Amino acid sequence: MYNLFKLDNGLRVVVENIEYVNSVSVGLWVENGSRNEDINNSGISHFIEHMLFKGTVTRSAKQIAEEIEDVGGQLNAFTGREATCFYVKALDTHLDLSLDILSDMLFNSNLAEEDIEKEKSVIYEEINMSEDSPEDVLSDLHTKAIWDLDSISLPILGTMDTVKSFSRKVILDYIDSYYIPENSVISISGKFDMKNIETLVEKFFGKWRCKNKKITEYSSPLILNKHYFRKKDIEQLHVSLGIPGIELDNEDTYTLILLSNILGGGASSRLFQKIREDLGLCYSIYCYISAFKNTGIVSIYAGINPTNVRVAIEAIKEEVSNFAKVGIDNERLNKAKEQLKGSYILGLESTSSRMFSNGRSVMFLNKINTPEDVLEKINKIDMARVNSVMEKTFKKGIINSAYVGKDKEMLKDVFEGNIISVDK
Template sequence: MIQRHICENGLRIVTEKIPSVRSVALGVWVRTGSKFESEGNNGISHFLEHMFFKGTKTRSAKEIAESFDEIGGNVNAFTSKEYTCYYARILDQHAVMALDILSDMYFHSVFDEEELEKEKNVVIEEIGMYEDTPDDLVHDLIAKASYSDHPLGYSILGTEEVLRGLAKQDLLSYTDGHYTPANTVVTVAGNFDDQLIEEIKKRFSLYRRPGVSRHVESPRFTSKSIIQSKATEQAHLCIAFPGLPVGHDDIYSLILLNNLLGGSMSSRLFQEIREERGLAYSVYSYHSAYSDTGMFTIYTGTAPEQVGQVFEITTSILDDVRQNGISDKELNKGKEQLKGSLMLSLESTSSRMSRLGKNELLLERHLSLDEIIAKIDRVSTDSISAIANRLFRSPLALAMVSPLEHFPNNVRSDVLVS
């Protein structure tokens, strides 16, 4: 059963007890990421994520790591466009200890100047590694092509130039402005008792931070074409369309549409491009849902001379779905796959903890498993056709990392018509 507690300072605690397990997954979620940055501080959310592990007033970076090793647990963090999460998974008997360390990191990180300079180099190496991985880099480029100068088009990692200029005071100011009670959610899933909730309240319920104005205008889909020439063996191509925001009434129709197009090995794109024609090893689609918009993306890695052919096949498949819809067999298969994936994920305390955090930050509500399954069951072939006709229109956005210097003539943003 999911329970929600609101502390006197506005911080939320969301929990789900699972008495049948012996572990606890604990997360501290902060609603900040690259979407809330500017060109002048792009990458600071991700850099802060690193610096929270570099020592507090009472623990060194090594002691933080050793503390979790000594109890057989693990601790980590990640930054996305709209939120940052610090999380731990431990045996139930060590939950309070894990909470103590995470709260210490949250409130008492010192951002030591020497550690700050070392970690800048670490993140710059991370940026370099990312840029040397074209099948990762192209996804940053498609976000830029889709959202242009809007913060949703920014890289989560930021740039070397910005990182070099960050000072300790920048981190402190950003923390004061964004790591506020209203922006923070603590989630717990697993085998725990009510005493853990009281311990969370004791650490998180009284603090105040000034905060800053955080209004971000909703992005406009800009449908640009971006190509980055690199000496790669393959051409890495992304095609994107406007999607739906998280919580939209038609989101499950879109999830099922994604599944049948490129979300599985039996999907149309995978079967046609890889299995039937052998034109790619990797081909897939995905939908990114944000609080106020979404983006539907198709990725293919193929030989440079095959880019035009792959693009034509892809747009032909999209047009066929628009014109002719999908079969009942495809719909039923997609529903069973989605239900199976959902139910299997619920066997993991980490997945449940993550689900609680994302839902609370972006939706402020939590659907039961029965409610979700009912929404999946209500999806019809007609609703999927309606979504396909709504999404797959011109102009689309394009991004490619490739030894080619230009897109082939037939790869263009206006290939589909409304």
């Protein structure tokens, strides 16, 4: 059973009661991420995520962790480009504790200067760790190639310089502006008393008020035709190729997911079979979509021996072109729909996955997207819709790319040699 309601302060709450489980997952979602930042405060959302675990006026950092772990629960968080989420999964008997911990972290965090300085060192190491991961470097580099100077291209972790600049006042001002009830969602999935849930959430979050509110609004960035290379002393060349996608809350989202799966979603996909199995040009290759407010991209990732890069990229381009020209037949469409439905349903077999799904849906679409709704959308995919989405996306071909590897010389003939070297 689902319910969606709003507190007087504007906080949206989505709940899903699942009677046959003995757990409950609670998520505090804030529509704020790296896309809300600029070049001067890049990384502040991620930094705040860390700081809210560092102790409150009533609990130390250790007590925050212990109170959840002592009852067998899990407490964690993540920051993305458009949202931050703090979440707890515990036995259904500990819903009150879960809401108490999350509200305490949000409203009563100490944000002590000493802790801020210590956490800067932790984030520096996280940035260093990301720099040691070619895939992470590639992801940030390709984001720049796609959207250039728009805020959506800023790194989630920020930079050493921006993190160094964060002060307690800067952090508090940012929280007061963006961590507001109107930008936020509480998502609860699992076993609980539906009769009392509104009163319970009101108890912990009903007094949430902010003065300097900034309601999140995002730009509509152009998808650019840029190609970037970053030098790293590694054996493989890591490649990310970009095809225009579609924005979040587009009725064609599931059609694009379906087509992306056929092209590069697994071991039976066209790219895997052609580039890896038939030609033996790589070990790993796959395709995935990224959908955001007002923009979206389809990405193809491959890890390639540098000596094979020109042959591999030409083969990938040819496969994408053939896919767009020939399309799929009804038999493949029906199989792909069943695969998509199966993976979607199997992905909802825990209270936490349901909490994430409901939270994202209400946060970005302002509605509950039930499994029945999603399955109906998938069932409605037909050849007319497939062809329409193909026109908007794959038929436009690869228009941007990023590369991380040892030698740019191997790329001299790729994309007419218009590949630009960047340092960071």
